[in-house]
Amino acid sequence: MPEIWRMMLQLPFYLAFALLLAYLSQQPVYQHLDPENALIKLSLSHAGQHKEECHRLTPEELAELAPNMRKPISCNRERLSLLVEIFLDDNLLYRASLQPAGLSRDGESTVYKRFPVTAGTHTITARLRDSHRPEGFDYERSEVVSLFPQQNFVVGFNVDTGGFHFL
Amino acid sequence: MRRALKSVFERIDRFFDIAFTPAWNPMQQLGALGWFFYWIVIVSGIYLYIFFDTGITQAYHSVEYLTHEQWYAGGIMRSLHRYASDALVVVVFLHLLREYVLDRFRGPRWFAWVSGMVLLWLLYVSGISGYWVVWDKLAQYVAIATTEWFDSLRIFGKPIARNFLNEASLSGRFFTLLIFIHIAAPLMLLFGMWLHIQRHMHPKVTPPRGLAAGCLVTLFILSLWFPALSQGPADLDKVPGIISLDWFYLFIYPLLDKYSGAIIWAAVAGGTLLLSLLPWLPARRQSEVAVVHLDNCNGCARCVADCPYSAITMVPRTDGLPFEQQAAVNPVLCLSCGICSGACPSASPFRRRTALIPGVELPAFPIQAVKDMVLSKTQDLAGNNRVLIFNCEHGLDLTSAPVKNIAQITLPCIGMLPPAMIDFTISRKYADGVFIAGCREHDCNYRLGNEWMQQRLARKRDPYLRERVPAERLAQCWAGVSGYKQGLSELSRFQEQLAGLAPTARQSPEERLRDGNKTECANA
Numbered sequence: 001m002p003e004i005w006r007m008m009l010q011l012p013f014y015l016a017f018a019l020l021l022a023y024l025s026q027q028p029v030y031q032h033l034d035p036e037n038a039l040i041k042l043s044l045s046h047a048g049q050h051k052e053e054c055h056r057l058t059p060e061e062l063a064e065l066a067p068n069m070r071k072p073i074s075c076n077r078e079r080l081s082l083l084v085e086i087f088l089d090d091n092l093l094y095r096a097s098l099q100p101a102g103l104s105r106d107g108e109s110t111v112y113k114r115f116p117v118t119a120g121t122h123t124i125t126a127r128l129r130d131s132h133r134p135e136g137f138d139y140e141r142s143e144v145v146s147l148f149p150q151q152n153f154v155v156g157f158n159v160d161t162g163g164f165h166f167l
Numbered sequence: 168m169r170r171a172l173k174s175v176f177e178r179i180d181r182f183f184d185i186a187f188t189p190a191w192n193p194m195q196q197l198g199a200l201g202w203f204f205y206w207i208v209i210v211s212g213i214y215l216y217i218f219f220d221t222g223i224t225q226a227y228h229s230v231e232y233l234t235h236e237q238w239y240a241g242g243i244m245r246s247l248h249r250y251a252s253d254a255l256v257v258v259v260f261l262h263l264l265r266e267y268v269l270d271r272f273r274g275p276r277w278f279a280w281v282s283g284m285v286l287l288w289l290l291y292v293s294g295i296s297g298y299w300v301v302w303d304k305l306a307q308y309v310a311i312a313t314t315e316w317f318d319s320l321r322i323f324g325k326p327i328a329r330n331f332l333n334e335a336s337l338s339g340r341f342f343t344l345l346i347f348i349h350i351a352a353p354l355m356l357l358f359g360m361w362l363h364i365q366r367h368m369h370p371k372v373t374p375p376r377g378l379a380a381g382c383l384v385t386l387f388i389l390s391l392w393f394p395a396l397s398q399g400p401a402d403l404d405k406v407p408g409i410i411s412l413d414w415f416y417l418f419i420y421p422l423l424d425k426y427s428g429a430i431i432w433a434a435v436a437g438g439t440l441l442l443s444l445l446p447w448l449p450a451r452r453q454s455e456v457a458v459v460h461l462d463n464c465n466g467c468a469r470c471v472a473d474c475p476y477s478a479i480t481m482v483p484r485t486d487g488l489p490f491e492q493q494a495a496v497n498p499v500l501c502l503s504c505g506i507c508s509g510a511c512p513s514a515s516p517f518r519r520r521t522a523l524i525p526g527v528e529l530p531a532f533p534i535q536a537v538k539d540m541v542l543s544k545t546q547d548l549a550g551n552n553r554v555l556i557f558n559c560e561h562g563l564d565l566t567s568a569p570v571k572n573i574a575q576i577t578l579p580c581i582g583m584l585p586p587a588m589i590d591f592t593i594s595r596k597y598a599d600g601v602f603i604a605g606c607r608e609h610d611c612n613y614r615l616g617n618e619w620m621q622q623r624l625a626r627k628r629d630p631y632l633r634e635r636v637p638a639e640r641l642a643q644c645w646a647g648v649s650g651y652k653q654g655l656s657e658l659s660r661f662q663e664q665l666a667g668l669a670p671t672a673r674q675s676p677e678e679r680l681r682d683g684n685k686t687e688c689a690n691a
Contacts, residue, residue, distance in 0.1 A: 009186035013193075014385040021253045021386075022393045026411040030421050032308055035408045043332055045325050101324060112318060112326035150406045154332050167333055 038119045038147035040086075040093070044157035045110040048080035048100060048130040077106035080130060083137070086155060087125040088117060119149040126155050126164045139163035172268040177649040180607065189608035189645075191378045197262035199374040202360065203382065204258065207251035209353065211244040216350075219300075223342040226302040227400045234396060246390030249413070252294050254386065256415040259290060267445070271612070274451035275366070275476060275500050282363045284443045289356040294416040296349040302342070307331070307401035308410050310345075312420050319428025334403045366500060368477050369615060454531040454579075456501035459494045461485070463513045464526030466492035469629050470507035473582070475614040476500050479507055479527070494527055504613035505529045505583030509620070512630050514585040516541070525585075532579060537588060542682060544574035545597040551670035552662040555598035557584050561612035563604040563646045563654040570658055574598070581605035582616030586623045586632035593640050593671075595682065600640040600665045602658055607647030617645060639668060 033039060054075040062070045079100040086094040093115050101107030125142040139157070141164035147153055154167040176194070183192045193200060218241055220229035233241030263283060266272050272280040295313065299306050314328035330341045364370035373379070398411060412420065422431055457479070471479045471494065478500035481492040494507075507527045508514050514525035516538040523535040545555055549572065556565055556575040566575055578584055581603060589601045603620065611617040622628035624643065632641075642661040646653040 006186065006188070010381060013183070013186060014381055017254070017257075017382075018385050018389045020257070021250050022389055024414045025249060025253050025395075026413070029409050030412045031409050032421075032424065033406045033408045037408075039406045041332060043326070043329050045329075107324070110325055112315070112328055150408050152333060152404050152406050156332070167335070 033116060033150060036119055036149055037116045038149060038151040038153055040088070040115045040117055040124070040147075040153045040155060042084075042086055042094060042111060042113045042115070042126075042155045044084070044128070044155075045108045046082060046128070046130065046157055046159060047108045048082050049132065050076060051078040051080055051105075052076040077104045079106055079109075080132065082109040083127075083129040084111060085125075085127040085137075086115075087123075087127075088115075089123050093117075117147065119147045119151065121146045124153075124155065124166065126157075126166075128157065128163070141166065172264070174649070176265060176268055177607075177647065180610065180647075181649065184608075187378065189610075191375050192609060193374075193378060194261070194265065195609045196371065196374045196378060197258045197265060198364075199371040200258045200378070200382065201255055201262060202372045203374050203379050204251045204255040205353075205357070205360065207247055207383070207386065208255065209357075211248040211251065212353070214244045215241065215248060221343060221346050223302060223337060223339045226300060226342070227397065230301050230303075230397060234394065238394070242394055243387070243390045246393075246395040247386055248297075249395040250386045250389055252297065253413065253415040254382070255290065256294070259287065263287075269612070273446045274453050275478070275502055277446035278366050279363055280446050281443050282359060284439055286356060286359045286363060288439070289352055289359055291416060292348065293352040293356055294413075296345055296352060298413065298416065299345050300342075300349050301397055302401045303397035303399055304401055304407040305398045305410050305412070307403065308407045309417065309420065310401075312423050316423055316428045316431065320432065331403055337403060366476055367614065368475050454503045455529065456498045456503055457496045457505070457507050457527050458530055459496060459527045460524050461488070461493055461526075463511075463521075463524050464490075464493050465513070466490040466494070467512060467526075468492070468494070469510040469512065470494050470527050473506050473510035473615070473619050475504070475506065475616070476502055478502070496527070502613060503529055503531070504580040504616060505532060505578065506580055506613060506616050506619060508534055509580075509583045509585050509623075510630065511585070514630075515587040516585075516591040517587060529579065529583075532583070534585065534588075537576065537578070537584070538591070540576045541588065541592055541597055544576060545592070548572050548574060548598060550666075551599055551668070552665040553598045554600050554602050554658065554662055554665065555592050556602040556604055556658070557581065557589075558604035559606055559612070559616065562606040562648060563644060563650055564648070565602075565604060565651075565654055565658060568655050568658060570655070570662065572662065573602075573658070580611070580613045580616040582611070582613065582619045584620065586630055589624075589641065590633045590636050593636055596671045599668070599671055600642065600661060602661055603641070603643045604654055605643075605645050607650065608645040610647065639664060 054073050056072055057074055062072065081100065082098040084094065084096055084098060085092065094113060096111065098109035098111050099105065100109050121144060123142060123144050126140070127137040128139040129137045131138050143166055145153065145166065156165050156167060157163060158165060180192060180194050183194050187193060215233060218229060218233050220226055230245070233245055235242065266280065295309060298309050311328060311331045314331060318326040318328050330336060330338050364372065419431065419435070466481060466484065468481050471481055478497050479494050480497065482495045484490055484493050486493070505528070508525050508529060511525040511527050514528070514534045516523060523538055525534050528534050541555065545553065552572055554573045556573060558564060558575055558577050559581040560577050560579055562581065565573065592598050592601050605617045605620060606612050608617060619628060621643070623630060624632050624641065626632055642657065644654050644657045
């Protein structure tokens with residue numbers, strides 16, 4: 001077969017290959033989030049209070065310990081789980097008891113969650129309990145926010161700045 | 168399933184053979200094309216890196232500068248970088264599927280298969296991290312989805328997705344780490360690719376020039392016609408709603424929105440494990456590996472040069488014979504193709520004084536057995552168009568051909584046939600002609616059997632076919648399993664041609680007995 005004919009025969013293959021690359025490298029487009037929705041992201045990392053309070057050892061208890069281990073105050077490392085609740089317009093969006101990290105359960109409790117919600121004006125309430133209290137919450141924040149479509153709204157937490165923050 | 172796929176592949180191959188010629192057939196150059204696209208990615212990547220600003224806020228602008236201000240060089244390089252990466256994925260998956268369908272992944276070939284699985288992961292790490300560093304909306308989506316996916320493993324103290332919570336939480340250091348990954352992963356990929364072909368002698372790492380040029384021109388035109396563009400700067404305060412995905416690399420991401428990260432991890436890890444175990448599900452039933460007969464090995468190293476899988480090496484002589492070296496077979500690497508015995512100069516059926524035992528051969532298929540078959544199978548042939556067919560068990564099979572006066576000897580690989588056997592068959596008049604039928608051209612089941620055989624017959628590779636063998640009494644057909652019609656037609660034509668030649672005297676029973684007896688005497 002003459003070379004020119006062979007090259008003509010090859011053209012459709014190269015063209016098909018190019019079309020495949022051009023199309024699948026961009027199309028079909030993917031809708032990750034409904035354009036009318038916003039996204040609420042809950043992200044917090046916080047250590048609950050110690051499960052048991054520290055107590056001072058008696059002289060007898062201290063005497064039983066090795067000389068280099070004689071610390072007058074004994075503290076159990078284990079921490080409490082956090083109870084976290086998020087409400088959107090009085091509807092419960094998220095509620096969980098978050099275990100502390102670590103083999104001894106002495107680390108921070110962490111959560112990272114995302115919730116697609118309809119854009120518009122909403123009341124967002126975030127609550128957190130990190131203590132022994134049987135009822136109620138140690139930290140709470142409620143705010144009326146106007147979420148625009150595709151907004152990334154972060155519900156964060158920082159104990160140093162007073163607890164929950166909405167960004 | 169695999170048989171149906173094999174038939175599909177052969178049909179595609181034939182189609183490509185017509186358009187590209189067997190030598191340029193892209194389906195038989197998938198590995199080499201993979202290397203070629205890899206190098207395009209690397210060269211274009213180096214160019215882009217020269218102008219790329221690794222700062223998280225500057226990265227997007229530097230890529231935009233390359234794309235628009237410097238479209239004639241940087242823009243084309245960016246597009247080549249993307250399209251060559253995508254083309255790499257295409258050829259890699261075709262390569263994987265083809266090797267599976269053609270059953271070229273079990274036995275000693277497990278190493279290339281399993282190392283290929285590692286390469287797949289490295290390829291995806293390289294590609295996905297590349298989309299990340301542009302830091303546009305797609306990068307933002309990929310960054311968040313990837314970190315959330317990794318967080319589902321629960322191996323980090325705090326979720327790493329928190330690095331992309333909003334603009335304020337963005338860390339330049341984390342971004343620098345990603346750029347490091349995008350450089351380190353392709354380098355590891357290169358190392359892996361090198362390892363992948365370590366068990367291959369003469370690996371194909373460069374495609375034929377014409378095919379390479381065609382692919383490069385295609386990618387170049389595609390880059391001009393449909394340049395790779397960014398999708399707007401990343402803005403962590405907004406969620407990218409609709410995005411254009413590169414489905415070659417990012418097909419798994421939409422699944423992460425549908426299923427939990429743990430399920431996707433289980434699927435990809437399980438899939439990789441299953442694919443990696445395929446060579447042993449079930450394991451290849453392999454006949455005994457080649458053995459070296461030191462009495463007949465003079466250490467010429469032709470078997471070493473011809474073994475496609477580096478299974479033979481030369482080692483210092485151990486038997487006191489006056490040669491420096493001897494061949495040694497590594498049973499772990501040997502695929503029992505027999506190409507080594509076809510390369511051995513002592514595999515000559517003309518030998519009279521000693522038994523027909525070459526320096527190296529397959530215990531299950533000794534060269535003496537081939538000679539015996541030549542004697543026995545040609546016994547009933549008559550006339551002046553008697554044809555002895557030597558074929559490969561993975562290639563064209565003419566056993567059921569509706570043609571008279573033919574006999575067929577099937578070998579594990581056509582490369583196992585010593586050229587002296589052809590000379591013997593014709594010069595001793597056991598047949599009027601010899602018909603060589605192997606795998607499809609450039610598609611030898613044992614990689615190099617076809618090529619070596621063709622070179623031996625063309626007297627370009629040791630052991631040469633002797634000059635005295637008349638060209639008109641030898642025919643070659645590289646049609647493969649699916650080329651039955653072609654093979655039949657070529658065989659008929661060959662027989663017609665032989666009938667037109669001066670008749671050769673048929674071996675008398677006494678002469679046959681003499682050839683046979685001498686061997687037996689020698690064996691005894």
